[in-house]
Amino acid sequence: MRRLRVFRSLVKDSLDTITHGSKKYHLWMAFLTFGMLTGMYCYSIQLEHGLSVTGMTDRVSWGLYISNFTFLVGVAAAAVMLVMPTYVLKDIDFKQAVLIGEGLAVSALIMCLAFVIADMGGPSVLWHMIPGIGVFNFPNSMLTWDVLVLNGYLFLNITIPFYILFRHYQGKEAKSKVYIPGAILSVFWAVGIHLVTAFLYQGLQARPFWNNALLGPRFLASAFAAGPALIILVLAIIRSFTEFKIQDKTIKKIAMVVTVAAQINLIMLISELFKEFYAPTHHSESAYYLFFGLDGKDALLPWIWTAIPLNVLATVLLTFHKLRNNFKVLFFCCFILFVAIWIEKGFGLIVPGFIPGPYGKIAEYTPTGIEIGVTLGIWALGAFIFTILAKTAIGIELGELKYKKNKEN
Amino acid sequence: MSNNNKKWFSLNLGRKEKESSGACGCGKTSGGCGAASQSDQMTDAAFAEAAIHASIGEEKNKDGFEQVFDVKMDRRTAFKKLTASLLIGAGAVSTSCSVIGGDESKEKAQIDWEEQFKGNYKLMTDEEKNGTVDRLVRSYQLRTGKTISMSSKNAEEDVLFGYAFNISKCQGYMDCVNACVEENNQDRNSEMQYIRIHEMKDGKGFNFNEADDNYYHEVPAEGHFYMGTQCFHCDNPPCVEVCPVQATWREDDGLVVVDYDWCVGCRYCMAACPYDGRRFNWSKPEVPEAEINKNQHYLGNRMRKKGVMEKCTFCVQRSRAGKNPACVEACPTGARIFGNLLDPDSTIRWVLENKKVFRLKEDLGTEPKFWYFMD
Amino acid sequence: MMNRYNLKYIVSAFIMVLGLASCKHHEDEYHSITDKIEAEGKNYQGTSISSEAYIGDIKTIEITEGAHTFLIPERKSQIKSYACTECHIKPLAKMQNKDFKKAHWDIKIEHANENTMNCITCHNGSNMDELTSLTGKSIDFNKSYNLCNQCHTKQFQDWKGGAHGKRIGGWAPPRASMTCVNCHNPHDPHFESRWPARFNTQKVKERE
Numbered sequence: 006m007r008r009l010r011v012f013r014s015l016v017k018d019s020l021d022t023i024t025h026g027s028k029k030y031h032l033w034m035a036f037l038t039f040g041m042l043t044g045m046y047c048y049s050i051q052l053e054h055g056l057s058v059t060g061m062t063d064r065v066s067w068g069l070y071i072s073n074f075t076f077l078v079g080v081a082a083a084a085v086m087l088v089m090p091t092y093v094l095k096d097i098d099f100k101q102a103v104l105i106g107e108g109l110a111v112s113a114l115i116m117c118l119a120f121v122i123a124d125m126g127g128p129s130v131l132w133h134m135i136p137g138i139g140v141f142n143f144p145n146s147m148l149t150w151d152v153l154v155l156n157g158y159l160f161l162n163i164t165i166p167f168y169i170l171f172r173h174y175q176g177k178e179a180k181s182k183v184y185i186p187g188a189i190l191s192v193f194w195a196v197g198i199h200l201v202t203a204f205l206y207q208g209l210q211a212r213p214f215w216n217n218a219l220l221g222p223r224f225l226a227s228a229f230a231a232g233p234a235l236i237i238l239v240l241a242i243i244r245s246f247t248e249f250k251i252q253d254k255t256i257k258k259i260a261m262v263v264t265v266a267a268q269i270n271l272i273m274l275i276s277e278l279f280k281e282f283y284a285p286t287h288h289s290e291s292a293y294y295l296f297f298g299l300d301g302k303d304a305l306l307p308w309i310w311t312a313i314p315l316n317v318l319a320t321v322l323l324t325f326h327k328l329r330n331n332f333k334v335l336f337f338c339c340f341i342l343f344v345a346i347w348i349e350k351g352f353g354l355i356v357p358g359f360i361p362g363p364y365g366k367i368a369e370y371t372p373t374g375i376e377i378g379v380t381l382g383i384w385a386l387g388a389f390i391f392t393i394l395a396k397t398a399i400g401i402e403l404g405e406l407k408y409k410k411n412k413e414n
Numbered sequence: 415m416s417n418n419n420k421k422w423f424s425l426n427l428g429r430k431e432k433e434s435s436g437a438c439g440c441g442k443t444s445g446g447c448g449a450a451s452q453s454d455q456m457t458d459a460a461f462a463e464a465a466i467h468a469s470i471g472e473e474k475n476k477d478g479f480e481q482v483f484d485v486k487m488d489r490r491t492a493f494k495k496l497t498a499s500l501l502i503g504a505g506a507v508s509t510s511c512s513v514i515g516g517d518e519s520k521e522k523a524q525i526d527w528e529e530q531f532k533g534n535y536k537l538m539t540d541e542e543k544n545g546t547v548d549r550l551v552r553s554y555q556l557r558t559g560k561t562i563s564m565s566s567k568n569a570e571e572d573v574l575f576g577y578a579f580n581i582s583k584c585q586g587y588m589d590c591v592n593a594c595v596e597e598n599n600q601d602r603n604s605e606m607q608y609i610r611i612h613e614m615k616d617g618k619g620f621n622f623n624e625a626d627d628n629y630y631h632e633v634p635a636e637g638h639f640y641m642g643t644q645c646f647h648c649d650n651p652p653c654v655e656v657c658p659v660q661a662t663w664r665e666d667d668g669l670v671v672v673d674y675d676w677c678v679g680c681r682y683c684m685a686a687c688p689y690d691g692r693r694f695n696w697s698k699p700e701v702p703e704a705e706i707n708k709n710q711h712y713l714g715n716r717m718r719k720k721g722v723m724e725k726c727t728f729c730v731q732r733s734r735a736g737k738n739p740a741c742v743e744a745c746p747t748g749a750r751i752f753g754n755l756l757d758p759d760s761t762i763r764w765v766l767e768n769k770k771v772f773r774l775k776e777d778l779g780t781e782p783k784f785w786y787f788m789d
Numbered sequence: 790m791m792n793r794y795n796l797k798y799i800v801s802a803f804i805m806v807l808g809l810a811s812c813k814h815h816e817d818e819y820h821s822i823t824d825k826i827e828a829e830g831k832n833y834q835g836t837s838i839s840s841e842a843y844i845g846d847i848k849t850i851e852i853t854e855g856a857h858t859f860l861i862p863e864r865k866s867q868i869k870s871y872a873c874t875e876c877h878i879k880p881l882a883k884m885q886n887k888d889f890k891k892a893h894w895d896i897k898i899e900h901a902n903e904n905t906m907n908c909i910t911c912h913n914g915s916n917m918d919e920l921t922s923l924t925g926k927s928i929d930f931n932k933s934y935n936l937c938n939q940c941h942t943k944q945f946q947d948w949k950g951g952a953h954g955k956r957i958g959g960w961a962p963p964r965a966s967m968t969c970v971n972c973h974n975p976h977d978p979h980f981e982s983r984w985p986a987r988f989n990t991q992k993v994k995e996r997e
Contacts, residue, residue, distance in 0.1 A: 054697055055695070055696055055697040055698060055720035055721055056679075056694075056696050056697075056720075056721065057604070057696035057697035059696075061696070062696070062995050063684070063692075063693055063694055063696075063995075064995060064996075066681045066684045066685060066694060067681065067685060121680075124680070124681075125678055125679050125680055125721070126677070126678070126679015126680070126681070126694065126695070126720070126721025126722055126723075127677065127678050127679040127719075127721045127722060129530075130530075130675075130676070130677075130678055131678055133534070133659045133661070133676055133678055134658055134659050134678060139534075139659055140534045140536075140537065140659050140660045140676075141658070141659070142657055142658050142659060142660045145655050145656075146655065146656050146657055146658045146682070147656065148656065148658040148680065148682055149658045152658070205682075206685075208656075209652065209656075209685055209686050210652060210688060210778045210779070210780075211652060211685065211686055211687055211688035211689075211778070212685060290623075358685070359685070361623065362690055363687070363688050363689055363690040364610070364612065364622040364625070364627070364643065364690055365622040365623030365624075365625070366627065366996065367996065368995045368996045570836050570837065570838055571834075571836065572829075572833055572834055572835070572836050573836055573838070574825075574826065574829065574830075576826075578952075580952065580953075583953075585980060585982075586985060587983065587985060587986060588985040588986045588987050589986045591986065591987050592986040592987050595987070604991055605989045605990065605991040605992070607987075607989060611985075627992075628988070628989050628992045628993060628996075629985065630984070630985060630988040631984070632982050632983060632984055633982060633983070633984070633985055634982060649822045649825065732959075733959075733960070734838075735838070735959075736838040736839055736840040736842075736843065736958075736959040736960065736961035737840065737843055737958070737959035737960070738956060738959050738960050742956075742960075745955070746972075746980070747972075747980060748953065748954045748955040748967075748972065751951065751952065752960050753951075753960040754836070754960065754961070755826045755830070756826065756829055756830040756833050757830070757833055757835075757836075757962070758830060758833060759962075759964075760951075760960070761950065761951025761952070761956070761960075761964065762951070762960075763826075763830075764950035764951050764952065765950065765951065765952045766823075766826075768950055768952070769947075769952055781821060781822040782822075783822060787952070789943070789944075789947065789952075789953070
C-alpha cells in the first residue's frame with residue numbers, strides 16, 4: 006500500500022516537473038507536440054488510403070520506416086555500453102550518464118515499435134502476432150525473435166532505471182543485489198537485439214546484399230558508435246541547460262567507446278567494399294547501385310557519398326587524442342558520425358537490398374511527403390518521451406523531486 | 415454456422431441464427447436470396463413480428479446473466495471479448511444494437527465481428543472453414559446483392575502440383591497474363607500481375623538484367639525469346655519460414671497460399687522471395703463488378719483487402735477441381751504444362767523425366783516446383 | 790559448492806533446450822523435390838479428381854501410341870466439307886479441267902517449300918476421304934498426327950509424352966490432348982505474330 010502511495014506521489018511529482026519549465030523548454034515541447042500531431046495526421050491519411058501513399062512499391066517494399074527502425078535498434082542497444090561499466094564494473098564515471106542512456110534506449114525502442122507499426126499493412130490485425138492469442142511463428146521467423154527481444158529489452162530498460170529512481174525518490178540507496186542481475190542480463194540482451202535485427206536481413210538468401218556474415222557484427226560496431234555519439238550530444242545539451250552535473254571525464258570515456266567502435270566499423274566497411282569491388286560478381290550489383298548507380302539510376306549516390314566522407318572524417322578526427330579531447334571537435338565529430346551512420350545503416354542498407362530486384366529490374370525509391378511526415382512524427386514522439394524521462398530522472402537525481410512522507414495527509 | 419466450439423468469439427446481437435442448409439442465410443439452396451427473391455419476402459408487419467420472435471426466441475429460457483456468463487470461454491475468447499469491447503465500441507456495436515437498424519445491418523455487423531476475430535485458416539477445422547466461407551459469401555451478398563460461390567476445398571491425397579514452362583514455345587503473346595488477371599480478380603488500378611514474361615535477346619543466355627518484362631510491340635520479336643516467371647511454389651519456401659504469424663504456408667498438394675485475413679502486412683515474405691513471386695495490396699484493390707470472377711476459393715481469388723499480401727496460387731479454385739490454371743488454359747502455344755507430380759503417368763512427370771529441365775536459382779535450395787525446358 | 794554445480798547443470802541444460810528449440814523445423818526428410826516425388830509417388834493410388842467434365846461437348850477418340858494412351862478430339866465431324874467424296878466423285882486428275890468450278894481456291898500452302906510438299910504429299914488424289922503417307926499408305930483423317938510425324942518425329946515424341954501441345958479439360962485424368970491440327974493449320978502451320986494481350990502502364994511509372 007505504501008509503495009502504491011509513493012508511486013502515486015512520484016507520478017504526480019513528475020507530472021508537475023514536466024509541465025513546468027523555462028520558456029525554451031515549453032517551446033521545445035510545443036514544437037515536438039506539433040511534430041507528433043503532424044505525424045498523426047499523415048498516418049491517418051496512410052491508414053485511409055493504404056501504404057500506396059508512401060514511396061514503397063512491390064519492387065522496393067521496405068523503405069524509410071524500416072530504415073529508421075533498423076538504425077534505432079542500434080541506438081537502443083548502445084545504451085548498454087554505459088550500463089556495463091557502471092553497474093557491473095562499478096565504474097563511477099558513468100553513473101550520471103547511465104540513466105540518460107537508458108532513457109534513450111527506452112525512447113529509441115518505443116520509436117522502433119512505432120516504426121514497425123507504421124510499416125504494417127494491417128495494424129488492426131496486429132493481435133495475430135501476440136503469442137497465445139494469435140499464431141506466433143517461433144522460432145522459424147526472425148521477426149518473432151525480434152518482437153520478443155525488443156519487448157524484453159524495453160521491459161528491462163524500463164524496470165531497472167525505474168527501480169533505481171524509485172529508491173532515490175524515497176531518499177534510499179538502490180540495492181545492487183536487485184538491479185545488478187538485471188543489468189548483466191541487459192548487457193547480453195542488448196547485443197542480442199541488434200544481432201537478431203541483423204539476422205532479420207542476413208537470413209534472406211533472396212537478397213545477396215544482406216546475405217553476408219559481416220552484417221551482424223557490423224550492425225553492432227556501427228550501433229556502438231552511433232548510440233554513444235548520440236548520448237554524448239544529449240549529455241552536452243543537458244549539461245548546458247540543466248544543473249545536472251556531468252563530468253568531463255564521463256564524456257571523454259564515452260568518446261573513447263565511440264572512437265573504438267567507429268574504427269572497427271570502418272575496418273568492416275573496408276572489408277565489405279573490398280569483397281564487393283575487387284572481385285565483383287552478380288551479387289555485387291546492389292553495391293554498385295549504392296556507390297556508383299546502375300543503368301543511370303543513381304538516387305542513392307548523394308546520400309552514400311555524404312555518409313562515407315563524414316564517417317571517415319569523424320573516425321580520423323576521433324582517433325587523435327588531442328582532437329577528441331577538444332569538446333568542440335568532439336561534439337562535431339559525434340554529430341557527423343551520427344548522421345553518417347544513420348544514412349549508411351538506414352537508407353544505405355535497406356534500399357539497395359531491393360535494387361536491383363530478383364530479376365534485375367531497377368525501380369528506385371523516393372519517400373513521399375506523407376512518409377517523411379510520419380517519420381518525423383515518430384522522431385518527435387521519441388524526443389518527447391526522452392525529454393519527459395530525462396527531466397524526471399534529472400529531477401530525482403538532483404533531489405528536486407523527493408517523496409514527502411506526510412504530503413498527502 | 416451454429417456449431418458451439420468455435421475458435422473465435424461470436425457476438426449474438428439479438429439475431430436468431432436462421433437454419434441454413436444452403437450457401438446463404440436465407441435458407442434457399444439455389445438462387446440468390448437478395449434481389450432475386452424480393453417477391454417472396456414477408457410483408458413489413460410479418461417481418462417485424464418474426465424479428466421480435468427471433469430476437470427473444472432462442473434466449474427466452476435464459477436470463478441476461480446466464481446469456482453473458484453461461485458461455486464456455488477459453489483464454490482466447492476471453493481476451494477477444496475484452497479487446498473487442500474496447501475496440502469496436504462505437505462502430506459495429508452501435509449499428510447492431512440500434513433499434514432502427516434492420517436485420518440486415520445487424521447481420522452485417524455480426525459477420526464483420528466474427529470475421530475480425532476469426533482464427534488462422536491453416537489451423538481451422540473443416541467446419542470452421544465452411545463457416546468462414548459461408549460468412550464471406552453472405553457478406554458479399556449483403557453488400558452487393560450478388561451471389562458468389564466460394565470453395566474451401568482442401569488438398570487432395572496423392573496430389574503434388576508441378577509446372578513446366580517450354581522456353582522454345584513461348585511467343586510472348588501475354589495471353590496468360592490476361593487470363594490470370596481476369597481469373598484471379600487482381601487489382602485493376604495498380605495493374606497487379608502475378609506473371610511476368612521476360613523478353614530476352616538471343617545469344618545472351620538467360621540475362622534477366624537486360625530482359626524487358628514490359629514490352630509492347632509485335633511479338634515474337636526478331637532475335638528474341640521469352641521466359642515467364644511467377645510464384646514457383648517452392649517446396650522449401652523462404653517466404654513461409656519468415657512469416658511471423660504463419661499467414662502463408664505450403665499446403666499438402668504443394669501450393670503456397672496466403673490467408674488474406676490473417677496477414678498483418680509486414681512484407682517480410684516479399685523481401686524473402688528470390689523469385690519476385692509475391693504482390694502487396696498497397697491500396698484497396700478494385701475490380702469492376704461486371705469483371706469479377708465469382709467462382710472463388712478462400713485461399714485463391716476471393717476479393718482481397720488493402721494492406722495484405724497475395725500471390726499466384728496455381729489458381730487453387732481451378733486446380734483443386736481438376737482444371738488447369740488459367741495461364742495454362744489461355745496459352746495458345748502450349749508452352750505451359752501443369753499436372754500432378756506424384757502421378758507417374760502424368761504429362762508433367764514425362765516432361766521432367768525426358769526433357770532437359772532446369773529451375774531458376776537452384777543454388778538457393780528453395781526447391782521450386784516450376785521447371786523450364788526447351789524443345 | 791553443490792549449489793554452484795547445480796546451477797551450472799541447469800544453465801547448460803537450458804542452453805541445450807534452447808539450442809534444440811531454435812533448430813529449424815524441417816518437417817520432411819527429403820533432400821530434394823525429386824527425392825520427394827519419387828518417395829511419395831511410389832504408392833500412388835490415383836486421385837478422385839477427374840477432368841472428364843471439362844472436356845465438355847468435344848467428341849473424342851482414344852488412341853494408343855507407344856506407351857501412351859489418351860484422348861484426342863475426333864476430327865472428321867469438325868471438317869466442314871467432309872466427306873470429301875461428296876464433291877470429289879472422280880479422281881483428282883480427272884477433275885482438273887476448266888469446266889469445273891474451282892474449289893479450295895483460297896488455300897495456299899505455307900508449309901515447307903515447293904520442292905518438299907504439295908497437295909498430294911498429304912492428300913490422296915484418288916481417295917479424297919483419306920490422307921496418304923509418303924509411301925502411299927492411307928491415313929485416317931482422325932489420326933492425321935500420323936501424317937505429321939513422318940517429318941516431325943521429335944515433336945511427335947514430345948506430343949505423345951505431353952511436352953508438346955495442349956491439354957483439353959484439365960490436368961487430372963483422363964488425359965485429353967489436342968492433336969496437331971487443333972492448333973496448327975496444316976496448310977499454314979506456323980503461328981502468326983501479333984501484339985501482346987496486355988501492357989502494364991503502372992510498371993512504366995514505377996521504373997521511371
